[in-house]
Amino acid sequence: MAGRSRRVLVYGDVNLNIIDGSAIWAQSTVETFARAGCDVTMLLKTRIRTRRLLEPLERLPSVTIARPFEDELLPGLAGDRLSYQQASTIMRELDEQERFDVILLRGLQQVYQVVADGAHNGRLWTYLTDIPQSVVALDTETQDRLSEIASASRYMLCQTEELRSFLEATVPEACGRSVIFWPVVPTPEFEVPPPRSAAGDPLKLVYSGKFAPLWKTLEMTALPRQLGEHGVTAELHAIGDKVHNDLDDPDYRDRMESALRSSPGVRWHGGQRRQEAIRLSAEADIGLSWRDPALDASLELSTKVLEYGSVGLPVVLNRTPMHEALLGADYPLFVRDDADVIEVILAAVREPTVYAEAAARSASVAARFGLPQAVDRVRALLERAFPEAPAFAGRSQPLRVCVASHDLKFFTRILDHLRALPGLEVRTDRWPALSSHDEGASQELVDWADVLVCEWFGPNAVWYSAHRRPGQRLVARLHRFELYRPWPGQASIDRIDQVICVSPHYARLALEKTGWPAAKVTVIPNFVDDIQLDRPKLEGAQFHLGFIGVAPARKRMDIALDVLAQLRQDDPRYQLFAKTKLPWEYPWIWGDVDERIAFDDVLRRSQTDALLRGAVTFDPFGPDVPAWLRRIGWVLSTSDDESFHLAPAEGMASGAVPVVRNWPGADTIYDPRWVHPDASTMAEAIADIARTGRWADEGRLAQEQVRSSYALDLVTEAWTRILVEDLPGFALPATPASAQQSVASA
Incomplete structure (x- = not known):
C-alpha cells in the first residue's frame, strides 16, 4: 500500500470478555487491518474481565487498545459497558485528536447512532449482521435506517454473497458500496496434525462457540450416548463459555450447563483463547455446526465451520443453498433434520472414503479464508478507497475541479474517484434541468475552478465555453443524445480543450457532423466496475x-x-x-x-x-x-x-x-x-x-x-489525466481495435 499508513478505528457492539462469533470477528478484523499496514485503534465496549482475546492484539506494534473505563475516556463513566451515544461521543473525541481515515463499525444500532451524529460520514466502513435477512422480516423503519447508513458509508462490508445480494435488492443506496468481507481464519500457531484418512476410535466430536437453543448444543451433549447405542464410542469436546439465557425457556441455561458438566462422554473445556480453541479442535475427528432449521435462511457463514476446516476436520452442518455453494451439493456430511445427524456421523465413521472426501472438501474451502488472503483483500479495498496521488498532486495548491451537469448518473463513480484523489478539490454545479441553472452560482464556480468538466454537451457546455476564464481548462463529454441537437454548433470549440466521446464510432460521427479539429476529440470509453460485477x-x-x-x-x-x-x-x-x-x-x-x-x-x-x-x-x-x-x-x-x-x-x-x-x-x-x-x-x-x-x-x-x-481503474486514470493534459486526438479511420487502443493510449 503506497503512501502513509492509514489510520483505522474499529468498534463493535461486542463484548470481548466472552468468546463468541462477534468477539472473534472483532479480534480478527483488527489483526487483518494491522497486518495490511494500518495503524489501528480498537475501542472496547466493556470493562476488561479477561485478556484472552486482547493479548494477541497487544503484541502487534501498530495496534492501540482504547479502554474507555480503565482509561476514563469520558468523565464520570460508570457501569460496565458503553451506551450507543457514549461510544459515538468517544469516537468523535478520538477522531478530533488525530483524524482517522477509516471508522469501521459493527452493529446496526451503534452504526445508526454514529450516522445520526454525522461526524464520520463518508469514512464509515459498516458491517451489519444483526439485520432482518428476508424481505418479509424487513420493516420500513429498518429499511430507511439501512438507506441512511448506506449513504453515509464508504463501504458496506458483507460477510457473504447472499447477504450482499439481499442488501442491494432491498437498499438501492448499498449498490456500488457493498463489498465482500469474509470471515478470517487465523494461521495456526501450532503444528497441525497430518490429514486423517479415517475417524479415530474413540470418535472425538468437537463444538466451539456459544451454547444456545437454535445452535442445537443441548442436543449435541446426547450424541456420545446415542452413538454408543450404535456401537461407536464417542466423546464430545465443547469449547466456549457463553451460555444463552432464553426468555422463552427460563430453565435452559441451567439444563445446558448441567449437560455440559455431567453428560456421559462430554468434556467441557470452557472459554479458551482462539488459538487454543483451534488447537483443541485439531485433536478431534469431526466438527459440529448443526443448527435448527430456523437458521437455514441465515445469510451469515459460521467462522467455526472454516476453523474446523483449517485444521483438516470434516464438518457436520445443515444443507442450505449457501452451504451447497460453499462445499458443493454432493458434500457428504450435510443434514436436513435431527434424525440425519447420527446417520451422517455413522457414515463418516464406517466409510473412510466418506470421511476423507468431507475432510478434503472442508480443508479446501477453509484455505480461501486464511489471514494472508484476508490481508490481500483489505489492501485491495484500501487501494480503491485511497487511490495513489496523481502526478499533479505536488502542486502548492489543490487542483480545483468543477463538474457541471443536469444528470450525473453516468458519472457518479468517476466523480467518487476524483473526490478521493489527493491533491484534488471537487465541487459540482448541479443544474436542476437541462437548460436551467443558477447563473450566479455557476459564475462563482468559474471564478474558483482551475478545470471545468461538463458532463453532457448541452446548454452547460455552451454556457461554460462562453464564460471560462483565460488559462482555465474546459473538457466536455458528448453523448449520443446531444450529437443530434443544436448545442455542439452553439459552443465555440476554440474555447473547449477537448471533447470526450465514449466510442470510436461516435467520435467519427462527431467529427463528421461538426467539422471540429481531430485533436479536439478523444475517446474515453464508458467504465465497467469489473470488481463489483465479478x-x-x-x-x-x-x-x-x-x-x-x-x-x-x-x-x-x-x-x-x-x-x-x-x-x-x-x-x-x-x-x-x-x-x-x-x-x-x-x-x-x-x-x-x-x-x-x-x-x-x-x-x-x-x-x-x-x-x-x-x-x-x-x-x-x-x-x-x-x-x-x-x-x-x-x-x-x-x-x-x-x-x-x-x-x-x-x-x-x-x-x-x-x-x-x-x-x-x-x-x-x-x-x-x-x-x-x-x-x-x-x-x-x-x-x-x-x-x-x-x-x-x-x-x-x-x-x-x-x-x-x-475496467474502472483504466477509465478513471484517463479521466485523471485529461484534467491537466490533452489526450491523443481521434484518428480516422478507426479500426475494430480502436476501442481497446483508446484506453491504453490515454
Whole structure:
C-alpha cells in the first residue's frame, strides 16, 4: 500500500470478555487491518474481565487498545459497558485528536447512532449482521435506517454473497458500496496434525462457540450416548463459555450447563483463547455446526465451520443453498433434520472414503479464508478507497475541479474517484434541468475552478465555453443524445480543450457532423466496475439470457424474442430476463403511438407464442445489476444503434457471454467474435457454445477482454489525466481495435 499508513478505528457492539462469533470477528478484523499496514485503534465496549482475546492484539506494534473505563475516556463513566451515544461521543473525541481515515463499525444500532451524529460520514466502513435477512422480516423503519447508513458509508462490508445480494435488492443506496468481507481464519500457531484418512476410535466430536437453543448444543451433549447405542464410542469436546439465557425457556441455561458438566462422554473445556480453541479442535475427528432449521435462511457463514476446516476436520452442518455453494451439493456430511445427524456421523465413521472426501472438501474451502488472503483483500479495498496521488498532486495548491451537469448518473463513480484523489478539490454545479441553472452560482464556480468538466454537451457546455476564464481548462463529454441537437454548433470549440466521446464510432460521427479539429476529440470509453460485477454465477445461469433496458423500441426486444424462440425450439430450458423500466414509466416514450404499438406487440407475443409463454420475465429496474447478473449467462444487445451500450460489457465483467447484433460501431467496441448479423446467427452462436461445453471458457475470455479495455481503474486514470493534459486526438479511420487502443493510449 503506497503512501502513509492509514489510520483505522474499529468498534463493535461486542463484548470481548466472552468468546463468541462477534468477539472473534472483532479480534480478527483488527489483526487483518494491522497486518495490511494500518495503524489501528480498537475501542472496547466493556470493562476488561479477561485478556484472552486482547493479548494477541497487544503484541502487534501498530495496534492501540482504547479502554474507555480503565482509561476514563469520558468523565464520570460508570457501569460496565458503553451506551450507543457514549461510544459515538468517544469516537468523535478520538477522531478530533488525530483524524482517522477509516471508522469501521459493527452493529446496526451503534452504526445508526454514529450516522445520526454525522461526524464520520463518508469514512464509515459498516458491517451489519444483526439485520432482518428476508424481505418479509424487513420493516420500513429498518429499511430507511439501512438507506441512511448506506449513504453515509464508504463501504458496506458483507460477510457473504447472499447477504450482499439481499442488501442491494432491498437498499438501492448499498449498490456500488457493498463489498465482500469474509470471515478470517487465523494461521495456526501450532503444528497441525497430518490429514486423517479415517475417524479415530474413540470418535472425538468437537463444538466451539456459544451454547444456545437454535445452535442445537443441548442436543449435541446426547450424541456420545446415542452413538454408543450404535456401537461407536464417542466423546464430545465443547469449547466456549457463553451460555444463552432464553426468555422463552427460563430453565435452559441451567439444563445446558448441567449437560455440559455431567453428560456421559462430554468434556467441557470452557472459554479458551482462539488459538487454543483451534488447537483443541485439531485433536478431534469431526466438527459440529448443526443448527435448527430456523437458521437455514441465515445469510451469515459460521467462522467455526472454516476453523474446523483449517485444521483438516470434516464438518457436520445443515444443507442450505449457501452451504451447497460453499462445499458443493454432493458434500457428504450435510443434514436436513435431527434424525440425519447420527446417520451422517455413522457414515463418516464406517466409510473412510466418506470421511476423507468431507475432510478434503472442508480443508479446501477453509484455505480461501486464511489471514494472508484476508490481508490481500483489505489492501485491495484500501487501494480503491485511497487511490495513489496523481502526478499533479505536488502542486502548492489543490487542483480545483468543477463538474457541471443536469444528470450525473453516468458519472457518479468517476466523480467518487476524483473526490478521493489527493491533491484534488471537487465541487459540482448541479443544474436542476437541462437548460436551467443558477447563473450566479455557476459564475462563482468559474471564478474558483482551475478545470471545468461538463458532463453532457448541452446548454452547460455552451454556457461554460462562453464564460471560462483565460488559462482555465474546459473538457466536455458528448453523448449520443446531444450529437443530434443544436448545442455542439452553439459552443465555440476554440474555447473547449477537448471533447470526450465514449466510442470510436461516435467520435467519427462527431467529427463528421461538426467539422471540429481531430485533436479536439478523444475517446474515453464508458467504465465497467469489473470488481463489483465479478461474482459467482448461480445454478442454471448458462440457460438464462439477459436484456437490460427494453425502451425505447430501437432497443429491439422483438429481436431478443426471436433469439429466445429459436433456442427453445431445441432446448426449453432457455429463458429471457429483462431488467428494465417499462415504457409507460417514461412519459416521453409512452406518448409516442409507435412506441406503444411496438411494446404491445412484444408483450402480446411473449404471452401468446407457445415457444415463449412462461419463458420471459420482466425484473424491476434498479442499480442491483451485479446481483441480478449472477443468474445471467448471456447478455443480449439487439439495438438498431448505440453510442456504446454498457449492458454487454457489464455482462462480460460478470462472466456472461455477450451476444451483440451488428449495430453501427459495435465492432469498434466489442471483439467481432461477439458480434452477429441477425437473430438467427445470434441464437446459433449461443447454441454452439453451449453444445460444445464452452460457455464457462467463453465467459472467462469475455471477462478478461473487458478488464483490459473498460475496467474502472483504466477509465478513471484517463479521466485523471485529461484534467491537466490533452489526450491523443481521434484518428480516422478507426479500426475494430480502436476501442481497446483508446484506453491504453490515454
